[in-house]
Amino acid sequence: MRPSEAAALARQALADGESALAGSITERLLAEFASYPPARLVRALLAEQANDTDAALDDLRAVTSSEPTNSEARAAQARLFQRRGDTDRARMAARQSVELIPNEPEVLESALEILNVEPDALETSAAVLARVHLNCGWPDLAERHARVAVSESPERVDVRLTLAEALWRLGRLSACEAECRVVADQAEECVRAAVMRAHILSERGRTAEGQELLDRIGRIDPEFREARELLGTLEVHRLVLPGVVEIDLPPELVRQSNGTVEPVAEPGADSAPVEAQTADGREGQAETLGDSAVQDQLSQPVEDLPGSEDQVDTAGSVAVTGEESAVSSEQLRLDEVAEEPVSLDAEETPAGEVPPVSSDAAAEAAAPTDEADVGADFSTFDWARHLIEQSEWTEAERVLTDIVTANDPDVSRVDGLLLEAVAHRELRGSAWKLLGDHYMQTGRPQAAADAYLRAANVAGGSTE
Amino acid sequence: MTSAADLHAGIQRLPGVTGAAVWKIGEIPTGDLGGHGGSIGPGLLSASIGTMEQAVETMGLGQIAEIWFVTQDTQCLALRSGQWQAVVIGGLDLDVDNVRDGLTSLLAANDEPGA
Numbered sequence: 001m002r003p004s005e006a007a008a009l010a011r012q013a014l015a016d017g018e019s020a021l022a023g024s025i026t027e028r029l030l031a032e033f034a035s036y037p038p039a040r041l042v043r044a045l046l047a048e049q050a051n052d053t054d055a056a057l058d059d060l061r062a063v064t065s066s067e068p069t070n071s072e073a074r075a076a077q078a079r080l081f082q083r084r085g086d087t088d089r090a091r092m093a094a095r096q097s098v099e100l101i102p103n104e105p106e107v108l109e110s111a112l113e114i115l116n117v118e119p120d121a122l123e124t125s126a127a128v129l130a131r132v133h134l135n136c137g138w139p140d141l142a143e144r145h146a147r148v149a150v151s152e153s154p155e156r157v158d159v160r161l162t163l164a165e166a167l168w169r170l171g172r173l174s175a176c177e178a179e180c181r182v183v184a185d186q187a188e189e190c191v192r193a194a195v196m197r198a199h200i201l202s203e204r205g206r207t208a209e210g211q212e213l214l215d216r217i218g219r220i221d222p223e224f225r226e227a228r229e230l231l232g233t234l235e236v237h238r239l240v241l242p243g244v245v246e247i248d249l250p251p252e253l254v255r256q257s258n259g260t261v262e263p264v265a266e267p268g269a270d271s272a273p274v275e276a277q278t279a280d281g282r283e284g285q286a287e288t289l290g291d292s293a294v295q296d297q298l299s300q301p302v303e304d305l306p307g308s309e310d311q312v313d314t315a316g317s318v319a320v321t322g323e324e325s326a327v328s329s330e331q332l333r334l335d336e337v338a339e340e341p342v343s344l345d346a347e348e349t350p351a352g353e354v355p356p357v358s359s360d361a362a363a364e365a366a367a368p369t370d371e372a373d374v375g376a377d378f379s380t381f382d383w384a385r386h387l388i389e390q391s392e393w394t395e396a397e398r399v400l401t402d403i404v405t406a407n408d409p410d411v412s413r414v415d416g417l418l419l420e421a422v423a424h425r426e427l428r429g430s431a432w433k434l435l436g437d438h439y440m441q442t443g444r445p446q447a448a449a450d451a452y453l454r455a456a457n458v459a460g461g462s463t464e
Numbered sequence: 465m466t467s468a469a470d471l472h473a474g475i476q477r478l479p480g481v482t483g484a485a486v487w488k489i490g491e492i493p494t495g496d497l498g499g500h501g502g503s504i505g506p507g508l509l510s511a512s513i514g515t516m517e518q519a520v521e522t523m524g525l526g527q528i529a530e531i532w533f534v535t536q537d538t539q540c541l542a543l544r545s546g547q548w549q550a551v552v553i554g555g556l557d558l559d560v561d562n563v564r565d566g567l568t569s570l571l572a573a574n575d576e577p578g579a
Contacts, residue, residue, distance in 0.1 A: 404492070436507050437492040445514025452508035459502065 001254075003029060003222050003247050007038035009254070019046055025253055032247050035189060035220045037066045041073055053080050065187045066220050068158045071102035075111045082114050090114050099127040100158060101135070126152060130162045139169035157186040164193060169233070173200045181380045181402055188379040191217055195227045197383075202238040209390070214239050380406075381417055393426040400427075404434045404441070411442050422454075429458035468494045471574055475550060478566045480558040485510050486550040497553055509551050513542045532560060545571035 013022035029039040044059035063073040074097035081090035094114035126148035133142035146163035164179035180193040201210035387396035421431035432455035439448035475484040483498030485506030493510035531542040
């Protein structure tokens with residue numbers, strides 16, 4: 001069973017009031033994929049039900065870090081802030097949720113309730129217009145409104161991500177990359193920004209690095225849903241989407257999750273009845289989660305994804321994308337899962353359909369808990385370190401410059417990174433200068449003077 | 465809001481000024497000291513003046529409003545006005561009084577109210 005299907009079962013159980021079952025499935029999922037946003041969202045909703053506000057907010061923070069545009073998570077945050085009596089933050093989160101244009105009526109209603117407004121009384125903000133235009137396939141208009149929205153709310157990472165995506169769709173990759181870095185600094189595990197950065201790297205001829213970044217996304221999004229959605233809009237790209245991993249839920253959980261499901265087929269049993277039963281199970285999910293964008297997207301082949309203005313393009317995309325789509329649609333069938341022997345190990349698509357790189361990535365994504373717990377981190381700081389490790393001096397200098405220009409409030413973190421950088425001969429001059437700039441920004445002129453002098457000495461030494 | 469780059473361009477137009485650096489408190493000094501010190505020059509001179517300011521404040525002598533020094537071929541004037549600070553350099557023929565007035569007006573005109 002694919003992780004999204006397991007998450008859908010958990011959602012269904014939650015909707016049916018079977019909290020224990022929802023919790024069991026969620027824990028099973030998180031044991032395999034510790035950062036998987038749909039599972040953490042279910043766990044947050046369970047914690048919300050149990051009045052464990054802190055735990056719920058922790059999970060929601062993780063969800064919004066991976067998926068800053070997840071309107072349901074924002075609405076849940078709003079409810080929890082409201083419960084705590086933090087009205088300002090509740091209203092801010094509710095507004096964010098509304099401006100992300102939720103697909104689910106109940107999410108919208110929940111957010112509107114906190115804002116205490118009727119739907120027709122909502123003001124049309126630049127953030128909303130940017131989302132609408134992006135969803136409609138008008139990135140140039142989306143960019144214009146997103147820029148206004150960013151200037152109005154520079155702290156809103158979801159707005160920044162909309163701007164980044166608009167730029168990406170317009171092919172303005174350098175500007176997109178800069179915005180993605182800002183997003184990654186606020187939402188370190190933002191999958192969408194990481195996908196765009198992976199693509200940008202590959203477009204610059206650094207395909208291996210882009211692929212590596214893409215593979216790391218599998219630790220958060222094992223099905224590479226967002227990668228498929230974004231890359232599926234391109235006619236051609238150099239990245240290889242890793243194969244889809246699967247998870248085996250214990251039979252009793254699958255059985256409990258749907259009253260019509262018979263015991264899992266035993267080896268040698270006729271598979272036909274199992275197919276019919278699991279098909280019923282899918283219908284049940286569709287009824288419960290019919291409005292869920294996630295479920296909608298994962299229940300269909302990639303080329304049929306709703307909200308993608310490039311559906312036609314996707315269908316006509318290069319072989320890589322087309323194959324992936326076909327694999328995805330086939331694997332959605334629960335009957336295939338039921339036919340397979342029960343195993344606790346995550347499984348890949350058939351070897352013949354998965355390129356070599358994908359196998360590694362899938363194996364990595366399907367790593368046991370201890371490895372999955374490591375999580376992926378796409379922050380600019382880690383990226384800078386990665387570039388330094390790879391001896392990509394020019395790019396590293398550019399990223400370090402961006403970090404200093406962004407004036408991160410975590411002063412010691414920037415200090416530490418730049419001091420690491422000066423240890424490398426190739427970066428020494430520029431890193432000392434950047435350190436001087438950083439010291440000036442943070443009101444330490446004496447240290448700045450010392451750093452600038454060292455930079456001048458390095459420059460002098462180089463000249464000599 | 466005036467950017468440091470705009471202000472720098474205005475300062476460079478003052479008569480006799482051959483180089484200038486300008487910055488807001490908490491920002492990176494920008495400018496060009498007429499080729500002196502390359503890209504590090506503006507930062508190095510600004511940081512050195514900032515160090516002196518800090519030392520003077522630490523001794524309880526108050527906040528420096530202006531520093532002027534002269535070398536064998538260069539004059540340098542550093543001014544603070546509100547949140548802006550600027551350092552200008554010029555030759556020995558630089559009319560410091562005139563530049564001080566122009567610089568003060570420029571910085572004051574671009575200072576944000578309440579800063």
